[in-house]
Amino acid sequence: xxxxxxxxxxxxxxxxxxxxxxxxxxxxxxxxxxxxxxxxxxxxxxxxxxxxxxxxxxxxxxxxxxxxxxxxxxxxxxxxxxxxxxxxxxxxxxxxxxxxxxxxxxxxxxxxx
Amino acid sequence: xxxxxxxxxxxxxxxxxxxxxxxxxxxxxxxxxxxxxxxxxxxxxxxxxxxxxxxxxxxxxxxxxxxxxxxxxxxxxxxxxxxxxxxxxxxxxxxxxxxxxxxxxxxxxxxxx
Numbered sequence: 001x002x003x004x005x006x007x008x009x010x011x012x013x014x015x016x017x018x019x020x021x022x023x024x025x026x027x028x029x030x031x032x033x034x035x036x037x038x039x040x041x042x043x044x045x046x047x048x049x050x051x052x053x054x055x056x057x058x059x060x061x062x063x064x065x066x067x068x069x070x071x072x073x074x075x076x077x078x079x080x081x082x083x084x085x086x087x088x089x090x091x092x093x094x095x096x097x098x099x100x101x102x103x104x105x106x107x108x109x110x111x112x113x
Numbered sequence: 114x115x116x117x118x119x120x121x122x123x124x125x126x127x128x129x130x131x132x133x134x135x136x137x138x139x140x141x142x143x144x145x146x147x148x149x150x151x152x153x154x155x156x157x158x159x160x161x162x163x164x165x166x167x168x169x170x171x172x173x174x175x176x177x178x179x180x181x182x183x184x185x186x187x188x189x190x191x192x193x194x195x196x197x198x199x200x201x202x203x204x205x206x207x208x209x210x211x212x213x214x215x216x217x218x219x220x221x222x223x224x225x226x
């Protein structure tokens with residue numbers, strides 16, 4: 001299995017909602033990432049988990065809360081988001097946190113109303 | 114800040130022609146990678162070139178790296194309509210912590226059948 005699976009593919013939420021994005025990989029990778037991508041822009045790093053520990057938080061607002069329950073799963077909990085948080089949220093994994101090849105999921109297209 | 118700057122921002126060619134995209138960066142790197150993204154989808158890793166390499170091939174792809182000019186180019190030969198996508202360079206900055214893969218702004222390639 002060489003896939004990174006993200007669910008849901010699309011999500012529409014109001015500013016008072018709480019929702020979660022889910023990411024799963026079964027490649028035995030020990031580094032997992034969340035990226036945010038606005039339309040026609042490059043992906044921007046949000047969080048990095050290395051060996052299930054949060055290694056990097058790129059000054060992301062607290063309304064985004066990551067969680068890594070085990071080495072195969074990565075969640076992003078969303079609460080009280082703003083319309084400007086609407087974007088494609090991409091999960092990625094790599095065998096180790098050495099900036100070599102990243103494997104990306106297809107993303108969750110999030111719209112905040 | 115964005116490390117990589119792709120040039121051109123958009124490129125339109127006929128099927129069968131070659132497509133060349135360039136990437137410039139500002140600081141020393143450990144490696145440079147190229148990724149492809151179909152519209153609204155995840156990124157797919159294409160090729161990685163290390164700072165001590167000058168050229169690398171993979172199928173119809175040819176990547177060059179000139180560390181003295183801090184630039185790289187991606188050549189796609191004999192393009193196909195299926196090559197239509199956005200292409201991003203990503204740099205692993207030397208001296209930065211692990212996990213810091215920084216994406217450039219991307220080149221949008223359109224291959225006309």
